[in-house]
Amino acid sequence: MLVKKAVGDAIYSNQVRLATMILSSGQQVAGLQVQQGEVQAQADLAVAQINYNTAESQANNSILGYVASLAAPTVNVGAGPPSASIPSPGPALTAVENAYDQAAAALQIGQVQANAARQLADLNSQITQIQASEQAQMQYVNADTTMLNLSADLDALRLQAKSQAVQVQLAAQNVDQET
Numbered sequence: 001m002l003v004k005k006a007v008g009d010a011i012y013s014n015q016v017r018l019a020t021m022i023l024s025s026g027q028q029v030a031g032l033q034v035q036q037g038e039v040q041a042q043a044d045l046a047v048a049q050i051n052y053n054t055a056e057s058q059a060n061n062s063i064l065g066y067v068a069s070l071a072a073p074t075v076n077v078g079a080g081p082p083s084a085s086i087p088s089p090g091p092a093l094t095a096v097e098n099a100y101d102q103a104a105a106a107l108q109i110g111q112v113q114a115n116a117a118r119q120l121a122d123l124n125s126q127i128t129q130i131q132a133s134e135q136a137q138m139q140y141v142n143a144d145t146t147m148l149n150l151s152a153d154l155d156a157l158r159l160q161a162k163s164q165a166v167q168v169q170l171a172a173q174n175v176d177q178e179t
Contacts, residue, residue, distance in 0.1 A: 003156065004150065004153060004157070005150065005154060008146060008147065008149075008150030008153075009150075011143075011146050012143045012146050012147050012150075015139050015140070015142050015143035015146065016140070017142050018046050018138070018139050019135075019136040019137075019139035019140050019143070020034035020136070022132050022135045022136040022139065023132055023133065023136045023174035024134065025130055026128055026131065026132020026135075026136075027129065027132070029128045029132070030125035030126070030129045030132075031125070033121050033124045033125040033128060034121050034122060034125050035121075036121055037118045037119075037120060037121020037122065037124075037125075038117075038118065038121065040114075040117035040121070041113075041114035041117040041118050043062070044112070044114040044117055045110050045111070045114045046111050047110060048106050048107050048109060048110020048113070048114075049106075049107070049110065051102075051103075051106030051107075051109075052103045052104075052106045052107050052110075053103075054106075055099050055100070055103035055106055056099070056100070056103045056110075058095075058099040059095075059096045059099030059100045059103065062095040062096045062099060074126075091115075092116040121164065124156070133147070
């Protein structure tokens, strides 16, 4: 009877330790998932900054190209008097505007991607914590079931021992009556 109680106590203790470990590791994994989301967010922001810098550089190059074309006007020599031709600013300004729009869009896209990465990491973290909590709860239920079964078994053994004691007393009385 004592051996059965010791075994039951050991099983219960192991199940409680396992539940505690599941909760702890679940919290650690959830924390790592949040860190992973932050790393992804930082990467998205870095890529957006690179795209912004590239688009801004293209805009500046377009401006410089247009200014350079103004510095060297084309001279038409031909049938009439020589004339200077100044390039139209329309296409160059459009290219500059487009490049700056691309730069702004790159930053906005990076912000959206970074926010999405953080939100997904938070959701994954919550899911992991819920799963760990559920698994730990199952271990606690198993531990409680083990203790209830042990208690029932010990009570059955006590009743069996009392029954045997009564049977021994009855047998002793029967022996006394026969003699």
